Every structure is written in C-alpha cells, then in structure tokens.
C-alpha cells in the first residue's frame with residue numbers, strides 16, 4: 871500500500887526565478903516577490919524614485935520587500951542612493967505613497983500566509 875505524504879513541503883506552482891536582495895533588510899528573495907524601484911532624474915540634479923510595478927522601466931533597479939519596515943529601513947540607511955548609484959538622497963514620496971495605498975490597513979497585515 872502506498873501512502874502519499876508529499877503535500878506538506880512540496881511547493882507546487884511556485885515560479886522559480888532570479889534572486890534579488892532587498893535593500894531594506896538585506897534578505898534574499900525571488901525577484902517576483904519584491905518590488906522594483908527605479909530613479910528618474912528630474913533634470914535638476916535631483917532624483918525621484920518610482921515603483922516599477924510593470925517591471926519594465928529602464929535603468930538600475932533597487933529591490934524591496936512589499937513591507938513598510940523594509941522601506942523605512944532603506945530610507946533611513948540611504949540604501950536607495952547606494953543601490954541606484956545616484957547622488958544625494960532621492961525624493962521617496964512616490965514610493966512612500968505607493969506603500970501607503972497598496973498596503974493600507976496597518977503593519978500587522980501581511981500578504982504572506984503560511985499554512986503548515
């Protein structure tokens with residue numbers, strides 16, 4: 871008699887892909903699970919950050935968990951400046967706004983669910 875015991879730990883239907891490092895917590899994650907952020911020059915030597923939701927903006931990208939804490943950490947450490955090879959602290963308001971809209975409802979709510 872054969873019993874199946876494979877349902878617990880086998881990830882099915884989970885796409886594999888390139889691994890990126892979150893610039894907030896420095897954790898490694900599949901790129902599809904991270905947000906890509908790019909910097910656009912405003913022409914005055916300043917940079918404005920944009921969330922690349924479609925994943926097709928040109929230029930260097932910084933990768934970030936969809937987690938408010940990672941965003942806060944990245945801003946505090948000036949990780950964007952380093953990751954995007956830009957000068958000076960960029961305008962992060964668009965990214966902050968994106969997080970506020972996308973993940974409204976507080977910090978307790980997580981999109982990640984773990985069923986064991």
Ligand SMILES: [Zn+2]
Nearest residue numbers: 892895935940
């Ligand atoms: Zn992170």
